[in-house]
Amino acid sequence: DILLSVQGLSASADGKPILRDISIDIPAGQTHVIMGPNGAGKSTFGHVVMGDPAYDVDEGSIVFAGNDIVDLSPDKRSRAGVFLSFQAPVEIPGVPVSSLLRAQTAGREGIEMKGKRFRRRIADLAEKLEMDPSYLERELGVGFSGGEKKKLEMLQLLLLEPRLAILDETDSGLDVDALGVVSRGIRAYRESCDGTLVIITHNTRILENLSIDCVHVIVDGRLVESGDASLVEEIDRAGFERFARHAEEAA
Ligand code: ADP
Ligand code: MG
Ligand code: MG
Numbered sequence: 001d002i003l004l005s006v007q008g009l010s011a012s013a014d015g016k017p018i019l020r021d022i023s024i025d026i027p028a029g030q031t032h033v034i035m036g037p038n039g040a041g042k043s044t045f046g047h048v049v050m051g052d053p054a055y056d057v058d059e060g061s062i063v064f065a066g067n068d069i070v071d072l073s074p075d076k077r078s079r080a081g082v083f084l085s086f087q088a089p090v091e092i093p094g095v096p097v098s099s100l101l102r103a104q105t106a107g108r109e110g111i112e113m114k115g116k117r118f119r120r121r122i123a124d125l126a127e128k129l130e131m132d133p134s135y136l137e138r139e140l141g142v143g144f145s146g147g148e149k150k151k152l153e154m155l156q157l158l159l160l161e162p163r164l165a166i167l168d169e170t171d172s173g174l175d176v177d178a179l180g181v182v183s184r185g186i187r188a189y190r191e192s193c194d195g196t197l198v199i200i201t202h203n204t205r206i207l208e209n210l211s212i213d214c215v216h217v218i219v220d221g222r223l224v225e226s227g228d229a230s231l232v233e234e235i236d237r238a239g240f241e242r243f244a245r246h247a248e249e250a251a
Helices: 042-050 074-080 097-105 115-128 133-137 146-160 176-193 230-238 241-250
Strands: 002-013 016-027 031-035 056-064 082-085 092-096 164-168 196-200 214-219 222-227
Touching: 002 042, 002 196, 016 042, 016 056, 016 196, 016 214, 031 042, 031 230, 042 056, 042 074, 042 082, 042 164, 042 196, 074 082, 082 146, 092 097, 097 115, 097 133, 097 146, 115 133, 115 146, 115 176, 146 164, 146 176, 164 176, 176 196, 214 230, 214 241, 222 230, 222 241
Parallel strands: 016 222, 031 196, 031 214, 082 164, 164 196
Antiparallel strands: 002 016, 002 056, 214 222
């Protein structure tokens, strides 16, 4: 039961090719990891699956839950159950975190809730993530640390319970607090809706204690290898050199 099927995907930005002929199938309920050196195209992959208009799909198909979504807007993809977390520096002074979360659930069947019930729901989620509830009333993005952005992403993830969650982790290190929020968030997401995960990362610490079904290595816009969790260990130890040679030969 494949939830996301990407076939022969090539994508570019401003006429510059970034992704080249990428094919990845992600079965429902699995956890896949995408790794690769800086600038390889990992974030671009996430953005293209989400439908970010900054990128053009030049070739290939993106099929989600049996439907080709290549021509759908990001909002339609989101409503269909695709979620992308990324460190967008949203800053909206005067608007609290809770209002953004409420706006994001508007018109969504089964998620939209009014007043008290909604406040209760997000308070429960904050507790699950072991967050201070005062965070929910913080002004959006203003002075947010990396960890505070993570908290927002994890609340969004648990509130929306998307069928497919693509988590694009920062290349820079997360502090212990943020790592805790991310691991609790991922665990809660997996437990609550048996979701499907794609984790894009450099930071292998996020992957500790996580059962990984498949690791994909992208170098220079190409998928150079897919394998089991032992790839994470190998990359930790030996880096991307072996994969980079592979990519050169393919070019
Ligand atoms: P990664 O996440 O693996 O570090 P990215 O997907 O962010 O890599 O970027 C891959 C390549 O594409 C880089 O060379 C980057 O500069 C380029 N790129 C990414 N997004 C854009 C864009 N919107 N416009 C132009 N070039 C981009
Ligand atoms: Mg990068
Ligand atoms: Mg990136």
